[in-house]
Structure formats: C-alpha cells, structure tokens
Amino acid sequence: MTKITKLMATALAAGIFTVGAAQAADLSWMGYSYAEDSAKPSVDRIIDGFTTKTGLTVEPIGTAFGDMQKTMFLRARSKTLPNVAQISERWLPMFSTLPGLVDYNEVFGKDYLAQTYAPEALAMGQFNGKQYALPLMSGSIGMVANQAVLTQAGITELPKTVEEFKADLIKVRDTVPNSVPYAMATKNNSDILVDFLMWVYNFGGHVIEPSGKVVVDSDASRQALTFLVDLMNERLIAPEIGRPDARRLVGQSAAAFYLDAPQSRAFLRSFSGQDKAFDVNVKPMQVPVVHEGDEAVSIQWAHLIISFAQSNPPTEKDPNMQFVKYLGDDAVQTQFPVEQSALPGTISARANPVVADDAYLTAWAQNNAHPQVNEVGTWNNGGELTEILAEEVQAALLGQKTPDEAITSMSQRMAASMTKAGFAQ
Template sequence: MRLLSRIMSTVAIVGVMGLGTAQAQDLSFMSFTYAEEANTATVQALLDGFNEAESLSVEPLGFAWGDMQRNIFLRARSNTLPDVAQLSERWLPTFANLDSLVDLNTVYGQETLEATFAPDALAMGNIDGRQLALPLISGSIGLVANKAVLEEAGVEAPTTLAEFKEALIAVRDAVPNSVPYSMATKNNGSILIDFMIWNWVHGGSIIDAEGNAVVDSAESRAALQFMVDLMNERLAAPEIDRPDSRRLLAQGASAFYFDAPQTRTFLRDFSGQGEAFDVNVLPLRTPVLNEGDASTSVQWGHLLVQFAPGGTASAEDPADKFLSYLTSDAVQTDFPLKMSALPVTNSARAAVADDAYLTAWAEATGASRTNEVGIWSNAADMTTIIGEEVQGALLGQKSVDDAIAAMQARLTESMANATPAG
C-alpha cells in the first residue's frame, strides 16, 4: 500500500478530488546511489516510474557517498537544497538542526507512519520524537566472505577471532597477491566502521551513554593493536576504501570485508558475472573474542529527507508524493531486493520473507548495535578524529598507545559541546 493512499483512506483531506488533475511540477532528488555506476539505471527506473504514475518529473542530483554531506551543507548555505535527499542513517544527526528539514510526522501523521513502517526501520529517522527521515532500505553492516576464496584456501567460515586470523593467513599463503581482509584503511567514514566493530568485539567502546569519551582503555588498545598486526602481517593493506573492498572480493582477491547487505549488488557488477556470482557471497557473523560471546554488527540503512522553506510541507506536495511512491509496496518489494537490502514497510517485508539471501543476512546479524558515534551532534568531527588516529597507527606513523591517547583527548574536547541527537 502507498503511504499517501493510506493517509487518504484514514484522514479527510480537503480538495482530494483535485489531486488527479494537479499540474505537473518538477522536484529534485540528491542521491549517492544514483552516482554509483552499478545502480544509476535502477534509480533512474524509479524516477521514470514516478513520472509515469504522477506526471511529475524528478531532477536527479548524483554525488559520491563521501561528498554528500559537504554538498548538502554547501547547498544549505546558498539556499539551493534539493527537495528530497538520500542519506546514510549515520548522517541524520548532522542535519537535524537545519530549519528547512521537514518533520514528516507533520505531513503524514505519526500513527500512520508507525502503522506503515517496521519499527526498527522507522526508528532510524526519528530524533527526539521528530520523524526527520523516512527509511528507504534497511539492514546491518556485517562481515561478508567470498566462499570461493575460502574454499581455495581450504578454510571454514571462522567464528572466533583466532579462527579469523588463521583463515586470513591461509588465504594470504594460498591466493597470490591477495588482500585477505580488505579492511578499510582510508576514508574516515569507512575506517570508523571497521574500528568500531573490532572495538566492540574486544569489549571496548568509544563514547558512553553519558557522552564521555571512553576509548582510552585496554580493550580499545587491543582492538587497534589487532588491526595494526593485520597490516604488519600482510593480512590487510593500505589505501583501501569500501569500493576497493568490493572490487577485490568480487575479483577473488580478498576473502572478507565489512559491508551492508547491498554488497551483493556491487559484487554482481564488479565480478562481471551478474547473479551467477551470488553463490560466492557468504554473510557471516562477526567473529567473537571468546566462545559464547554475542556476535555484533552495526545498524544500517538509507534514509529519505525532505527540505522545504521553514520545514513546512503537506502530503499533496510533489516531494511528499515522491516519498510516498518510494515507500509504496510497488517499490519496496522491488528496489530493496535489487539493492540486496531489506524493505522498510511491514507489508513489503511480509511479501519478500522467502528471499534466501536476506534471510541468511538476518541470521548473521547477531546483536546489531547503533552507531555509537552517529547519535551525537558532532558525529562528523568525531568520525574525522577516529579515522585520522586509526590510520596513523595502521600506517606506522604513531604507536597504538599514542593513537589511542590522542583519540581520547581529541574526542573529549569534541564532546565538550556535543548534544545527543536521539
């Protein structure tokens, strides 16, 4: 069911008869998925479908994932924000105070949204009771393996950290010129994810619930030392970002990396094999430090935000019709699967419950946790700090002790004026 249809069936909307004859109006959509070569055509098909359904054209504005936040802020300063933008779930707190960001509870109604969307998906866009975004796709960030590479190296899927390292050594020795674990070693946003997960695995944390920096701990040092050791033993490599990880795994030159479920879509493209490559894509639980520990992953999703003058909009606006279309059953039972991700509405999830890949991903998710950096108003600054200090240690520019101490000091200073975003 489409969100706008649900609203119209439960709320008396003045002038409803005029909707069908409304003049076509253009709107703009800023999207990082549109900028991804593997997915441009898929997003364009969405825009074409919306144009056919509503006689409203959409101007796509494609920017690379790493450039999105900067471009949104630049456009905010010049009053040229798009009508709708796609965000990574961790970015939302960064934009929560923009006056033009629409609280979508005021457009669709809180009860309607809660009845439409899966609770975990809807929660990603909620800050202090304001629904500042609607979910587009959802899932988690977890470990992905190339089954064929594991078989070539003669190893089983690891469950503990010790087994994980043994598997990496086997891959290094059996697969020439490989990067056994294509750990993120450049791009602060990517480095944060790898460090945060390994920090959790070792029992550490970065920021506690009260907003205190707590990374200066034996657990965090052990996590960073683990990552440094992987670099020193040629089990990981410098200058690797998430797109590089995807290419390496797709080309049989890597065995493991962390990504969201949509990785399958990228791997199909980068392998050149399309869906035939799916047999090699193996979602795994993140290895644990000790037998019996709970495996972990990071909550993940893509969000849709609306910008409008004064943050005011209505369900009849072109941008809101576009949001309604993107969260309709017609789109949600198709687009997320093409992106190898979970739908976000209750009805669409029920309709695709037999998807084997998504079922395997859900089983591998373990105890998914909120991005502990992304929930703070200074998330972008903290991401930079963590990325720089981790990279300094990985490249041998700093000792682990010095990197952790500097991280602690810089995070403490950054958190001095920070506020919870949710």
C-alpha cells in the same frame, strides 16, 4: 565561524557550488544512488512509476556520496535545497538543523508510520523526538566472505571466533597468491571509522556514551587495536585500502573477507564481471566473536529520505510528500532495495516473497540481528571525530605509534572536540 560554515565557505570559494534557477519539475530529488551507474536505472524506474501513478514530474540530481554533505549545506546557504534528499543514517543529526526539514509525524502521523515501516528501520530516522527521515532501504554493516577464496585455501567452515578468523586469514595468505586475506579499510576516514568501531564493539568496548562522554580509552579498545596491528604486521591486512578497493579485491577473488552493507552482493556482482553467477561466492556471516557464545556485532546502516517543506505547514498533498509516500509503496520497496541487495524499510515488503524467499537477504538478517549505533557519526561534530579516530588508527597500523599511544591520543583529542561541542567530559 563554525565548522559547517567554514565547510560551506571553502567549497563556495573553490567553485563547487553551481546551482540553477527554480526547477520546472514538480519536485526535485537529490541522491547519491543516482550518481552510481549500478543504481541509476533503478532510480529512473522509481521516478517513471511515480509519474505514471500521479502525473507529477521529478527532477533527479545525482551527487556523489562523498560530496553529499557539502552539497546540501551549500544549497541550504543559497536557499536551493532539493525537495527530497537521500542520506546516510549517520548524517541525520547534522542535517537536523537544516531549514524547512519536515517532521513526517506531523504529515503522516505516528500510527501510520509505525504500521508501515519496520521498527528498527523507522528508529534510524528519529532524532530529538522527531521523525525527520524514513527508510528507503535498511540493514546493517556486517561481514562478507568469498566462498571461492575459502575453498582455494582449504577452509570448509566460516570462522566463528577471532582465533578461528585469524587462523583462516593465515591459510589464505599462504595459499592464495597476491591476496589480501582480510580487506579491512585502512584508508578513507569514514571507512576506517566503521571497521575500527566494529572491532571495538566486538571486544566489548565503546567510543562515546549517549551523554557525549568519550570512553574510547579502555582495555577493550586497546585489545581491538592491538589485534588489528598484529594483522597488519603479519600481512593479513594491507595499507591503502578503502571500501571500494575492498569490494574490488573480494569481487576479483583476491580477498576472503571484508565488512560492508548488504549492498555488497550488488557491488561484487559488478566487480567480478560475472553478475548474478557470482552470487554463490557471496556469503554473509557473523563478525567473529572474541569468545564462543558472545553475541555477534554489527552496525546500523540505512539509506534514509529527508524532505524540505513545499508548503507551510507541509501536507500529504504536496508533491514531495506524495513522492515520499510512494517510496514506501510495495512497488518501490520490493524493487529498489532488492536490486541493490538490501532490506526494504517497510513491513509489507519484507513479508513479500521477493524478499522473504531471497536466501542472501535472509542470511544477512540472521547474521546481523542486533546492529549497534554508529557512536561517532551521529554527533554534529562527527566529521572531526571521524578524522581524529582515523588518524590515530592509521598511525598505529603504520607503526608510527603503539596501540596504547594511539588510543590515549585518540581519547584526548576526541574529548577535546566533544568539550568544544558542549559535552562535559
């Protein structure tokens, strides 16, 4: 039994799967944004605009981000997949095997897509030579600072190097009571993965090569993990912090730095209780580099749209294809991504003054110009790889293993997982 089959069977036995009969609407949309209080009104406006323009109706289905993968595979098993779904870019390889997945190149044509979408955003929806997904919004995962905390700590400039970063963390620790200077993710496997990857890349390392070979056992990985363990030992990061916790701490000015997607501004507005008045404190910045002059590191991030065929072959006239095309319209691309503090996926929307004149989005793009691929999340066994990596990082951070022991174990376990998945080591 495969890992995916086990996942579906377990969830089914637990009674998670509750799906009704065929929908009365012209198409169904499943997405995690519709399950978020801050984003749901934006999705409602998208659907209302589409219905007004086309006369077609959409049934929205909200599913929490953490349940999305499980729910999709359950629906695949029962043949009740939604017509359109919102996914994270890192899930695309896993979802590429789902039945009926549409290759947008065959519906809209490569030329139209290349003329419509920003190239790096469009590339995140490609897998095995097919355009299985289109960007709803895009950007990267980078670092954000809270200016109010920096000011309280007497810090006048954003740190550019790792040495300056650590010095600033110490200032925050010593001057801001009950603070977590750097709200690094130290719980939730997927959160730990992103934060650890960022620092491995920053120190010049990699985790898995495009061929599938595990290369995390390196001096760079050891230096990165040793750096993070030192931060824990000096009380500059803290245990039991996930991404939602980090957003809350930064929003409440109890942390100075953390890693997040550009949606950070929207989350911090909410957690601060100050809405847009808090924007003056939200500072996108480059992840501090090891040596001055090094290229800053960030990680690819996007909300993508996948679809399942309503006809054979799918055509532009299908209700779900009309909806997907509408999601690339300026009416959506200058509304939804901007309201969520993210970059639009289309070329025209990025050139629109609503986006081009947004100082926050401009700063984000400037500070995160060349995002790297999430080397773990893109594999079909990404869930298992993520669990292994997070367990070993946590073991080192909690002092249960030395950084050297954790990296060695991580490498061996990940290599075994990739071998099992069919990739020679």
